[in-house]
Amino acid sequence: MNLKTLNICVVALLTGLAVNTTAQAKEPPNMPYVFEKNCFLCHKSPERTGPINIYDMLSRTGNPLHEQYIRSNVRFGLRAMPAFRVSEVSPKGLNAIIDYLKDVAAYRKINREYKPVPAE
Numbered sequence: 369m370n371l372k373t374l375n376i377c378v379v380a381l382l383t384g385l386a387v388n389t390t391a392q393a394k395e396p397p398n399m400p401y402v403f404e405k406n407c408f409l410c411h412k413s414p415e416r417t418g419p420i421n422i423y424d425m426l427s428r429t430g431n432p433l434h435e436q437y438i439r440s441n442v443r444f445g446l447r448a449m450p451a452f453r454v455s456e457v458s459p460k461g462l463n464a465i466i467d468y469l470k471d472v473a474a475y476r477k478i479n480r481e482y483k484p485v486p487a488e
């Protein structure tokens with residue numbers, strides 16, 4: 369291997385490392401206010417009344433949570449969980465909640481120990 373090839377290899381390696389570090393150091397997603405106000409009081413660690421598996425997009429029993437299931441839980445409630453009217457959680461707010469839960473689940477795949485906290 370000549371010096372030029374070696375240089376290219378070193379640069380490629382360093383770039384690879386840099387990209388990887390950025391992915392790991394990514395900031396956790398910001399909790400939308402609509403989630404903090406309506407959901408976080410119950411879905412909180414250490415676990416209160418609401419399961420915290422939702423932060424991994426998993427059900428209490430470990431099955432994948434589907435977006436549509438979350439939407440209908442929010443609108444119709446689920447046993448101890450209350451239903452939310454459009455005046456409490458708007459359609460936009462519900463979209464923000466779904467996006468947030470997906471983002472947290474993706475973030476927690478890399479940062480297992482991360483516990484959701486309200487935005488400052």
Ligand code: HEC
Pocket residue numbers: 403406407408409410411417418419422426427428429433437438441442446447448449450452457465
């Ligand atoms: C008063 C407390 C309370 C509030 C507020 C609350 N939840 Fe829940 N949530 C629960 C409880 C309790 C359950 C479990 C119901 C059961 O399985 O018996 C639950 C279940 C769920 C589930 C299904 C988990 C599963 O294992 O099937 C999702 C998703 C969820 N909540 C999302 C939300 C979202 C989003 C909000 C805000 C809009 C919210 N919750 C607000 C108490 C709450």
